[in-house]
Ligand SMILES: Nc1ncnc2c1ncn2[C@@H]1O[C@H](COP(=O)(O)OP(=O)(O)O)[C@@H](O)[C@H]1O
């Protein structure tokens with residue numbers, strides 16, 4: 451699905467790289483543990499997380515992810531947004547909680563690559 | 565054999581926010597040099613795990629990277645507390661990370677296993693009270 455569809459489904463606010471909203475993504479994962487993302491995740495394009503720090507963007511960058519969704523209305527700092535912008539990563543925030551946000555995207559066709 | 569490009573980084577142990585900058589720099593360089601996405605990702609993840617370890621377990625250190633046509637070699641060296649039981653440290657799920665580190669999203673005890681998984685050669689030398697040296701080689 452297009453990144454713009456994720457934004458609509460989660461009623462999310464896009465905070466960086468709006469020019470990438472037309473890009474297609476096929477897979478996603480949700481975690482607050484970046485260690486687990488680095489160890490268990492494979493080829494996921496979207497990261498949903500309730501953790502807010504610079505290492506979330508760094509982890510996404512290392513894993514070649516293209517979109518980070520902060521759940522539960524967590525507000526990333528300007529520093530986090532600047533890093534994401536420079537790495538061409540779309541950042542959005544949603545009021546949905548992790549379980550609901552994942553469920554909404556899953557039932558709309560996004561999967562985790564195993 | 566072609567030429568070797570050498571990069572050196574000081575990894576600040578007091579600043580969790582800047583952790584990963586060296587790995588990001590290497591990733592950018594490898595991309596520019598035209599290495600395959602697969603190679604770039606393996607190097608990025610392995611080095612990032614090592615860089616994070618130096619920050620969360622050892623108070624920082626240095627990273628030396630050698631980039632050549634055949635392989636990328638990364639040496640991460642610190643003067644932290646060292647590792648008492650290397651075999652244990654290498655096993656999946658083993659971590660001495662404090663809760664404070666876990667609340668930052670790290671400390672699942674999968675860093676060293678992950679470094680092994682993404683590299684063609686992995687070597688860890690450590691002496692308690694002296695420091696730790698991790699050598700990673702990824703063949704292109
Ligand atoms: N550079 C280091 N200096 C001292 N101890 C280290 C270092 N790297 C790893 N360790 C030890 O090895 C353990 C396992 O490392 P790792 O697999 O990366 O897991 P984690 O970082 O999640 O704890 C750490 O918890 C720590 O006790």
Ligand SMILES: [Mg+2]
Pocket residue numbers: 613616617671673674675676
């Ligand atoms: Mg680690």
